[in-house]
Amino acid sequence: MSAFFAIIHRDLLLVMRRKSEVLTALFFFVVVTSLFPLGIGADAALLRKIAPGVLWVAALLSTLLGLQRMFAADYLDGALEQLVLSPQPLVLLVAGKIVAHWLVCGLPLVLIAPIIGIQFDLDASSLYVLMGTLLLGTPVLSLLGSIGAALTLGVRGGSVLMSLLILPLYIPVLIFGAGAVYANSVGLDTVGHFSLLGALLILALAFVPWVSTAALKIAIE
Amino acid sequence: MSKQNNSSFSDSRLINWFKLSSPSTFYPVAGKLIPIFWVLAAVFGIAGLWISFFVAPVDAVQGQGYRIIFIHVPTSWMSMFLYLVMAAWAGLGLVFNTRLSAMMAQALAPVGAWMAFLSLWTGAFWGKPMWGAWWVWDARLTSELILLFLYLGFIALQASIDNPRRADKAGAILALVGAVNVPIIYFSVKWWNTLHQGASVSLTKAPAMAQTMLWGMLLMALCFWMYSIAVGLMRVRTIILERESHADWVRQLSEVKR
Numbered sequence: 001m002s003a004f005f006a007i008i009h010r011d012l013l014l015v016m017r018r019k020s021e022v023l024t025a026l027f028f029f030v031v032v033t034s035l036f037p038l039g040i041g042a043d044a045a046l047l048r049k050i051a052p053g054v055l056w057v058a059a060l061l062s063t064l065l066g067l068q069r070m071f072a073a074d075y076l077d078g079a080l081e082q083l084v085l086s087p088q089p090l091v092l093l094v095a096g097k098i099v100a101h102w103l104v105c106g107l108p109l110v111l112i113a114p115i116i117g118i119q120f121d122l123d124a125s126s127l128y129v130l131m132g133t134l135l136l137g138t139p140v141l142s143l144l145g146s147i148g149a150a151l152t153l154g155v156r157g158g159s160v161l162m163s164l165l166i167l168p169l170y171i172p173v174l175i176f177g178a179g180a181v182y183a184n185s186v187g188l189d190t191v192g193h194f195s196l197l198g199a200l201l202i203l204a205l206a207f208v209p210w211v212s213t214a215a216l217k218i219a220i221e
Numbered sequence: 222m223s224k225q226n227n228s229s230f231s232d233s234r235l236i237n238w239f240k241l242s243s244p245s246t247f248y249p250v251a252g253k254l255i256p257i258f259w260v261l262a263a264v265f266g267i268a269g270l271w272i273s274f275f276v277a278p279v280d281a282v283q284g285q286g287y288r289i290i291f292i293h294v295p296t297s298w299m300s301m302f303l304y305l306v307m308a309a310w311a312g313l314g315l316v317f318n319t320r321l322s323a324m325m326a327q328a329l330a331p332v333g334a335w336m337a338f339l340s341l342w343t344g345a346f347w348g349k350p351m352w353g354a355w356w357v358w359d360a361r362l363t364s365e366l367i368l369l370f371l372y373l374g375f376i377a378l379q380a381s382i383d384n385p386r387r388a389d390k391a392g393a394i395l396a397l398v399g400a401v402n403v404p405i406i407y408f409s410v411k412w413w414n415t416l417h418q419g420a421s422v423s424l425t426k427a428p429a430m431a432q433t434m435l436w437g438m439l440l441m442a443l444c445f446w447m448y449s450i451a452v453g454l455m456r457v458r459t460i461i462l463e464r465e466s467h468a469d470w471v472r473q474l475s476e477v478k479r
Contacts, residue, residue: 147398151391155381164377165395168370169402172409179413200405211398218390 003088007096015104026108029062033116044121051120052181059109059134060141060170066105067145068159070097075153084220094216095209098146106138129184133177136197140173143208150215172200242319244461245470251454262447269440277433289347295442296340299449300368303333308400311393323389326396327379328456332449334372340365360414364407371399385464
């Protein structure tokens with residue numbers, strides 16, 4: 001278990017040394033969401049309606065930005081091979097890397113989303129629901145994304161290919177995440193959406209680290 | 222250990238199936254099977270088209286336009302079914318490390334993608350006169366579109382990895398992950414659809430279908446099955462030739478010598 005925390009610590013330390021990479025993904029999220037009102041118009045009622053979808057799509061895209069980094073740097077400098085060879089179970093190390101990715105690329109989105117939400121004129125209860133869905137949904141994005149990151153390791157055109165592979169798999173998270181905010185705004189119950197997001201998270205937690213480990217081993221051998 | 226098993230099975234009929242898993246034995250067998258499946262596809266196709274154009278009655282609501290169903294529904298069935306078959310072959314290849322299974326998966330992917338595309342295209346042609354729109358965000362249309370994306374992702378991943386063994390394994394993992402996700406995506410799209418569009422078009426009315434219509438559809442489905450098998454076998458033969466081009470038995474083939 002100490003290996004699990006060690007790898008999280010290592011990845012976070014690496015990020016702290018190069019802060020610009022994290023800030024780029026976050027900045028991307030802010031810029032993309034700000035583009036929509038400029039493209040569509042400043043009609044508050046319309047913006048309120050599209051806000052959940054826009055915020056969620058921007059969240060999907062900005063997590064994709066960070067995914068390429070998850071294994072690629074370690075693959076290039078050979079650290080990944082050492083991780084695979086190490087006596088620690090690889091699945092723990094992969095899980096640690098996924099957690100580190102979420103802390104760097106997912107959690108900041110959850111924290112900054114309400115500010116963007118206010119720009120879109122969302123009311124307080126919608127903001128809470130939005131934060132809740134992002135809190136449950138972004139870990140699923142990091143988990144599913146790790147499969148794509150591992151499969152496209154060292155492949156030419158890897159990052160574009162990864163978005164082609166992973167975005168269709170993100171659709172259920174997008175639907176339930178944005179759906180909860182929409183349902184809340186029209187006065188419907190959101191318990192169902194949260195339960196389904198939670199179910200997706202549990203399913204992904206249970207299976208994805210093993211799948212990513214298998215994909216990594218294929219990429220390394 | 223597996224060798225011992227094989228030798229103990231050597232007298233039983235099972236061994237014939239094991240033999241077929243080698244590309245060199247499968248290649249000539251597939252060559253003999255392809256014409257049979259083409260003939261079957263033609264027979265079923267002619268019978269199915271004859272029933273669907275001349276025997277099946279005109280639909281009370283949709284007139285003649287409904288006849289596109291005889292292409293549309295079989296292609297949709299095939300696109301979904303082929304994904305499962307492809308994932309199954311890919312999984313077999315991953316577990317037993319058999320080269321031929323991975324080649325089968327690779328051969329089936331373009332066929333499935335083509336079926337998904339045809340299904341969307343015929344659906345658009347059917348939708349325009351019936352609903353007045355080429356495209357509606359109906360649950361079935363949307364999930365069929367996502368299925369097409371999954372096929373394209375699989376093809377793109379395999380195409381961009383140069384090492385064929387790695388391409389096979391990476392593709393297999395993606396196909397299996399996709400196969401697990403297909404039902405999740407389908408139900409999520411369905412719920413999304415019911416939440417967002419209250420009373421728009423409904424595809425699920427399923428009126429009592431005339432017996433002849435059902436027969437026409439089943440025959441056309443059989444035709445598409447046979448077509449898919451024939452094209453899949455042709456593709457797998459090409460892939461075998463490509464990958465085994467270094468092998469001696471390939472150089473001995475009359476079509477290669479020429």
